[in-house]
């Protein structure tokens with residue numbers, strides 16, 4: 001059988017690393033776009049670095065995307081690169097728009113010019129639902145983004161559909177709800193909590209500083225979610241899918257569960273709430289309905305909320321112990 005080729009933007013990120021592993025297990029030839037940094041940031045992919053092909057490029061640079069397409073000639077393109085931290089999108093709204101919105105058009109243009117038969121996955125987000133219009137949220141729920149990031153993702157969503165309708169490209173949107181893992185960036189609330197709990201458990205720190213504890217999210221495991229990305233590109237027709245667990249929890253509950261893993265009961269004394277960490281506009285409540293993905297793709301999440309929190313706390317304890325040796 002001919003070996004399939006995939007190009008992943010954002011391969012150094014959380015999802016990119018899990019997707020690369022998954023595609024390697026399916027015998028793909030995997031190419032990843034990486035941008036220039038003054039120090040290496042291959043931490044998440046160092047265990048597979050010799051099995052993947054890294055191509056220098058940036059979503060801001062059209063020529064580099066065209067070259068990456070010409071070099072890799074992929075059957076499938078997964079556009080995971082973005083400025084993905086919602087809080088930063090208020091302090092860097094223009095850059096967020098350049099990466100997270102216009103970057104999608106640049107990638108689609110490169111495909112249209114170099115390899116129009118390539119299938120394209122766009123990393124769309126439940127942040128697009130923002131101030132939610134209905135509960136749970138599904139593929140037909142109207143959007144009301146609440147941050148420059150959410151607005152940029154709505155642009156990315158529609159330009160992906162536009163290239164499908166204008167040029168007949170095979171383009172899909174995966175509307176993924178929050179998904180986490182031990183490889184999650186330290187600035188996101190789940191990892192901030194699990195890393196903080198691990199530090200408190202190991203007596204390296206006395207507290208965690210958090211913002212809005214009432215916000216609720218539908219949290220799944222990133223390893224489960226990247227499989228859905230691939231499944232979407234194996235369908236006969238391009239379409240858009242919500243990927244979620246269908247269960248949500250507050251930040252408060254996540255923290256409680258994380259402290260529970262290390263047996264700390266009086267956990268509230270270790271959490272400080274800072275108004276500085278509240279957002280100018282909050283997304284209060286997200287919960288997804290992934291019935292379409294379950295029916296059409298046969299996808300369902302395997303890791304439960306409890307298992308996810310435990311996995312992340314234990315991984316952070318191991319990491320801190322390893323770093324102290």
Ligand code: NAP
Nearest residue numbers: 010012013014015058059080081082084123125176178179
């Ligand atoms: P992440 O860990 O922040 O990774 C983002 C990746 O994008 C990194 O590899 C980063 O490279 C790369 N990148 C950023 N700007 C770039 C640019 N200008 N050119 C090239 N590469 C650039 O994000 P993630 O959690 O894996 O999420 C993957 C995608 O899914 C993102 O588009 C995110 O918005 C979307 N999404 C995530 C979730 C979630 O819960 N995780 C949910 C819905 C949608 P560096 O390593 O060089 O910074």
Ligand code: GDD
Nearest residue numbers: 084086125126127177178187188189190210211212215277
């Ligand atoms: N980051 C952070 N830090 N969030 C906090 C904190 C804190 O100290 N305290 C409370 N929160 C609340 C935020 O206000 C938000 O309501 C919630 O925790 C989740 O924040 P994040 O973990 O930063 O994730 P997010 O939901 O804003 O965005 C993530 O999920 C989106 C999908 O819905 C990112 O991965 C996005 O890229 C993704 O699109």
